[in-house]
Amino acid sequence: MNVMAKAEKKISSAFIYFFGSFGGILFGYDIGVMTGALPFLQADWHLENAASLVGWITSAVMFGAIFGGALAGQLSDKFGRRKMILMSAIVFMVFSVLSGVSPDMGEASAYYLIIVRMLLGLAVGAASALVPAYMSEMAPAKARGRLSGLNQTMIVSGMLLSYVVDFLLKDLPGEWAWRLMLGLAAVPALILFLGVLRLPESPRFLLRKGDEAQARKVLSYIRKNPAEIDQELASIKETAKEERQANQKTSWSTLFSGKYRYLVIAGVGVAAFQQFQGANAIFYYIPLIVQKATGQAASSNLMWPIVQGVILVVGSLVYMWIADKFNRRTLLMVGGAVMGLSFILPAVINWMMPNMNPMTIVVFLCIYVAFYSFTWAPLTWVLVGEIFPLTIRGRASGLASSFNWIGSWLVGLIFPIMTASMPQEAVFAIFGIICILGVLFVKTCVPETRGHTLEEIEEQGTNHGRVKASNPEN
Known part of the structure; x- marks a missing residue:
């Protein structure tokens, strides 16, 4: 031993x-x-x-x-x-x-x-x-x-x-x-x-199974002093108790009650928009996109995915640098607006100048990926982790994740079908419109979570529900 x-x-x-x-x-x-x-x-x-x-x-x-x-x-x-x-x-x-x-x-x-x-x-x-x-x-x-x-x-x-x-x-x-x-x-x-x-197993799971000694041992690997360990063990116990009580009091219908509806719509909506904006169309099909734009064989265009991958990695590092310096809503709206324009402008330019350089669309896709990488890509899950009150967090987070995966699946499924039946620029313009709708959704339906406690965020949802109840025509 x-x-x-x-x-x-x-x-x-x-x-x-x-x-x-x-x-x-x-x-x-x-x-x-x-x-x-x-x-x-x-x-x-x-x-x-x-x-x-x-x-x-x-x-x-x-x-x-x-x-x-x-x-x-x-x-x-x-x-x-x-x-x-x-x-x-x-x-x-x-x-x-x-x-x-x-x-x-x-x-x-x-x-x-x-x-x-x-x-x-x-x-x-x-x-x-x-x-x-x-x-x-x-x-x-x-x-x-x-x-x-x-x-x-x-x-x-x-x-x-x-x-x-x-x-x-x-x-x-x-x-x-x-x-x-x-x-x-x-x-x-x-x-x-x-x-x-x-x-090791997570200390939270070990405590749920009644193994406090092993949970304390695991925390000793990753916490600096015994006082911090004692405090965290007490906090985990209290949170687990609150979650058990919450699960006993809630059902799926609770998510759409007046008190929580606003926050559930906000979190699930952001998770859905992240995928329906079309990012995965680029990640899955960029060689075929370049082939359709230039006529070059897709198998000879495998440098472009590497370019996209480098942009994504750099963007994730940029996010870690700016994450706590700007409001969540600001980053999502700025990112979504630039992403939308990056999809729409090639269609507009191609309409005005039919002899447009075919690589123009690829340049705009790189701009899209750059802004997606430090806004909607990471912030969706930061916001989902912050916006749902404890009482509904498990069910609401699962619902948000399901809508996100459904969006990812549908985009991957329908993109080649769409590009087989209409010009590539038109397909991306449709995704661009969805990006702009996402910006409007964030502006009107999503509360700011940066710098707010979970209790303050829950209060925003409660207050919004009261306003809606007192003004049903809104």
Whole structure:
């Protein structure tokens, strides 16, 4: 026992935070890897004119993630965050390999890959739910903002890693290229599994199971003094008690009662708009977008995803620098306005100057990605984490996450179908209008959360409900 205690004591807080957030790498890698694999897969399986199948293959992961996040949240309350992250890594490894060895059976191959990627999506959705939960339960309160930024940086780093892997493998024979791109996703999953084997369970889960001694030991790895540990243990106990009482008092109908409706609409709306604004259309399909704009083969345009990935990583670092210097609403409205114009202006320019340089649209897409990377990408989840009162937080956060995944899935599914039936500039103009609607939504429906306590934010919702009740015509 003493030997084991000494071995556990060697776990540094840096190791815990690094591997605690490493699941973001998996999430990001699988978002990005199909970007490079798809042109080779299309050519190998002759899917160039099968827009709906291409959409389903690309978006199947996000469809599975809708259910993976919900399942993981419930199972982690029973089995623990650590065990479920390990299980997610195993599922990710298995179905990444199965994606890479997809049999060549004509059109049936596409349906096989769709099903496998849906099952892979269970692990992606689980990682997206479990990693932030584990990190928030391990991190000290004063570091949670920076560590939420670390999770975002891990996600976009995973995307950049997948883009680099795609680029390095692009000169292999077509079949080998896409198979290795998809199959190599098992490598970061294996790294995550080996790293998490050494991680402790979260102290909050341990306390819920009545193991206060082990919870205290885990906190001793990541807190500096016994007084801080005692204070945090007491705080966790009190919060757990409040949550149990809240869960007993609430139902799904509670979310839409007068007191909470305003805050639920705000949080869920921001989560939905983040995806329906079309960011994933760029992340999934940028080589095909460049191909359609320039006529160059998509497989020769794999440098552009790397450019997007670098912009995303730099943007995530910019966010960590400015996060507490500007209001949430200000950043969302400025970011959304520039994103909307970046989508709309190419259509306007093309209408006024039909001989527009085809690369103009790609330049504007880079501007979109830059502003998305330090506004809507990270701030959506910061705001969702702050805006819901404790009484409804579990159900409301799950609802916001579900709408976000549904949006991600639909954008990935319908984008190739839309571009097959209308000009590319028109498709992006539609997303641009949605961006502008998102700005109006933030302006009229979302309260400011920066610098406000959770109680103050809840009071804003309560007061808004009273105003609506006294002015029903509004």
